[in-house]
Amino acid sequence: MAGEVQGYRRFRLTEDGLCPPVHFGAGPWDGRIERARCAVDEGHVPPEWGCGCGLYGWYHPSYTGLGTGWGNVTAVVAARGRVILGDTGFRAAAARIVAVSLPRRTGPRRRRRLEQVLAERYPDVSVHRSRRRMVRRHPPEDLSALGVAVRSSPxxxxxxxxxxxxxxxxxxxxxxxxxxxxxxxxxxxxxxxxxxxxxxxxxxxxxxxxxxxxxxxxxxxxxxxxxxx
Missing domain, CATH: 1.10.287 (Helix Hairpins)
Structure with missing residues (x-):
């Protein structure tokens, strides 16, 4: 969608939804648009230069790591609004979840339950049963027009x-x-x-x-x- 920057990030997939692994206590992301909140200083609107606040994302999926832990998933996010671009990732004022891949080695029974949770909380998000399929459907975006060279992680x-x-x-x-x-x-x-x-x-x-x-x-x-x- 025009006006958005695509990226990848990790989530913990729970019964409540997709929660950020770092600020797990903040709860799951909103099913439509998640807006950043600064946990240090509420006096400014994220992302603020020099603060580190904002919604994070990587340009290339290889930076999200292997993610073999239970409940860890990789998701495609689309950032919008004020975005601070970096060498390998960005911080954004707002973002929405575009796609998510289910955890590895998920049994049929639990897979159906997770698909039900995602369908209820994130009806517009496409769900993939492997990260490879998700990345094939949502490949890294060409950001050369913004002066960013998207490369895989060394x-x-x-x-x-x-x-x-x-x-x-x-x-x-x-x-x-x-x-x-x-x-x-x-x-x-x-x-x-x-x-x-x-x-x-x-x-x-x-x-x-x-x-x-x-x-x-x-x-x-x-x-x-x-x-x-």
């Missing part, structure tokens, strides 16, 4: 690299376990120090990759405020 590449490195390390450890004892007895102090150094480097690389694979807080905004048009 955390995905770090995540796969960490998995490959972990598997390589496990294979190496299993290989050492089957080396004959006579061969190990012939290793000197320098060789054992080298093995220990390789093991520590492997652990350090895994920790670094896992930290890089963790997505940053949602919706960073470093550019000047702009109106969605």
């Amino acid at each position: 955390a995905v590449r770090y995540r796969w690299t960490a998995l490959v490195l972990w598997l390589c390390g496990v294979v190496a450890l299993c290989s050492v376990a089957v080396v004959p004892r006579a061969v190990l007895d012939r290793l000197g102090l320098v060789e054992w120090l080298g093995v220990l150094a390789c093991f520590l480097l492997w652990q350090a690389a895994l920790v670094w990759l896992v930290c890089r694979a963790s997505p940053p807080p949602a919706g960073p905004a470093r550019q000047e405020p702009t109106e969605a048009r």
Whole structure:
């Protein structure tokens, strides 16, 4: 719809509706238009430059993380009004939910119940049984006209690299376990120090990759405020 900026974000899907995971106590989003409220200073209208208030969203779905926890879902939102655009996400004065994907590994009985909750509270929202289907139906928006380059999160590449490195390390450890004892007895102090150094480097690389694979807080905004048009 004209005048809106599309993005993605996480929600906790409960019996009451779609609740933001950070400010869970604020309750579920409105079924039509959710308007931002500043929890720090009620004297200004969100989003305020330098405050951090506003409704958050990412330009690309990869920034929402894996979301494998129970009840975690990815949703497509359309922001409107005053919007502060950032490098990877935005903060908006108001937004509406466009689509939502059901949690992974949802049984048939609970899936029907969740679909009923969404139909009652969000009748205009399209519901998808997988995130892949939802993103295929609602792909990332081209925001080049607003000076924003929409890119996928590098955390995905770090995540796969960490998995490959972990598997390589496990294979190496299993290989050492089957080396004959006579061969190990012939290793000197320098060789054992080298093995220990390789093991520590492997652990350090895994920790670094896992930290890089963790997505940053949602919706960073470093550019000047702009109106969605």
